[in-house]
Amino acid sequence: MERHMLRCALLSSALLLAPFMSAQADTADKTIALSNNYAGNSWRQSMLSSWQQTTDQAVKAGIIAGADSFTTGENQATEQAAQIQNLILQGYNAIVIDAASPTALNGAVKQACDAGIIVVSFDGVVTEPCAYRISMDFKQSGLDGMNYLAKRFPGGANILEVRGLAGVSVDELIHTGVMAGTSKHPQLKVVGSVNGNWSQTAAQKAVAGILPSLPKIDAVVTQGDDGFGVAQAFTAAGRPLPVIIFGNREEELAWWKKQKDANGYEAFSISSAPSISSLAFWVAQQLLDGKQMPHDLLSPAISVTQDTLESSLKGLEKGGIVSHVYSVDDVAQLKSPVAQ
């Protein structure tokens, strides 16, 4: 047992010293693991394939020794905590997490930090202070849509806001961005607001219900997965098509393209990208390389404009979301929310 204790002492001191010894070293011999809690929708599938694509290239290029992804069987925090502890044991140098719970993994995350492992969380972020968090800048994406409309309608416009699921923080954040847009551009007036629940059918029903009570609508702000339904509701009601702020879904962009080809329709689209996983990978790699970064980072949204519509639509599979494979240079442009 003496030797056993000695081995523990050696192992723990090695783990403690590891980050200091290799602070400026190359990351070619480092490994990064992705701990993911759920893979059951198109966003997560797209997120995982983006991770795969980025890390495969990085491994081939010799930037990193390995980057495996692990998904838990069920969307449960306790299971993911056990998974993270296993990853610590396997000796990964960094762990990237899309967390099942913002708090229930804190114990395991702290253990990883104490073992000298860099922990980067994204999308589902963790609150443990020693971890890095890459959250999406939802407020900014709401504001960006309004900024576009201000440019399109310098003389003022009536706007209908289609919101997401009530009570979900993402909806609240995007809404705050839209409200910030109205105070920044007083000529834009939100004359109506409905909940489209991020679903084409729900959005179509909700918009069809409120349309008769509204004056002429110049523009509609949506949050994604609802723009196509909005367009259907306007067509069905025989109203002139408004400018719609879409959410990067394939069906929305395809409809926009059809209108553009038919009558030169102009619009704008913005949404969070599932490829945020590749961004998290590069953040972890840069941290392993010894770069200093703030613990809270904001990932910008991806937008599609009139000029980039065709290129965004190309290669986008049916029912997919516009994605963007991040490179290591994107890490430098990340903002911390305090700086804003």
Add this chain to the structure above:
Amino acid sequence: MNAPQPMTLKPQPMLSGTQGAAVNRARWLRNALPAFSLIVLLGTIFIMQPRAMSYMGMNLMLNLAVPIALATIAQMLIITVNDLDLSLGSFISFVACVAATLLNDHPLLGSLALLGCIGVYALLGALIHIRQLPAIVVTLGMSFIWVGGAVLLLPAPGGSAPQWLQALVKIKTPLLPFAVVVCVLLAIAVHLFLMRSTWGVVLRGAGGNPLAIAKAGWSLLRIKVTLYAMAGSFGVLSGLFLVGLTTSADANMALRYTLLSIAGVILGGGEFTGGRVSPIGAVLGALTLVLAGSLLSFIRISPDWQIGAQGAILILVLALRTAVNRLEVRPA
């Protein structure tokens, strides 16, 4: 399910010497099976990942097994009287939420709330016995109440476990990791109580043959209330240990424990009816479940196959057990 059943008087065949030995051997095999499967798993893990064979490694792999082992013991106590607790996971989540909010801010109020939880479990036992209700239905209903209570306490994940609790679960015991020490003590203590003491025999008898126990003058109501209250206490311990490890709570954090605890009891040699349970086996079963997850992660099986592989391990162990049971029934 809970109604006293008429005593079945099966004529016991006189066992000849060799037959008796065969039955004994089969029984020994059945008891050894949980330990055997655990050792095989542990051995494979050590070969795959030598790093796991250390104080820190064992601690990392097993500390989340402690709340599952405690939950399994709680479930086992309910299964002892042929009932099934479908609310255990949500109950443990609720306890974790109480610990991360009330117990942290107002220790006295929090302790009272936790005692109240145990009281509710005792009342459930009484209700199920007096009204002859199916325990599955009652506990399924309770599971919604516990989750609702947890969401009311913690609408968004958060809270903070009391410092003393966080320190307690991180105790560094000499030689063996704390998680292992707790599991061993838990298994031995419950074994001594349930399998060796007079009270334990009566409690198990209430599952095996309630009529005989009632005729012998024991109150079945008291037995059920005792077992449910004990199950509630172990549930509370499980929740406290869990929140100590995770440091903060989430209303849905332990929902999986319901099924894990049932699987642990069965893997450990327990049966759904007849008061046939084994505390040591239950703890070993819980450890087996946790280690199966670790093993799959170490082998780097693709995530798509992991759930299936975990199921395959369970089926393998249960198949072995059925084979051993058959040996016992029909000694060759």
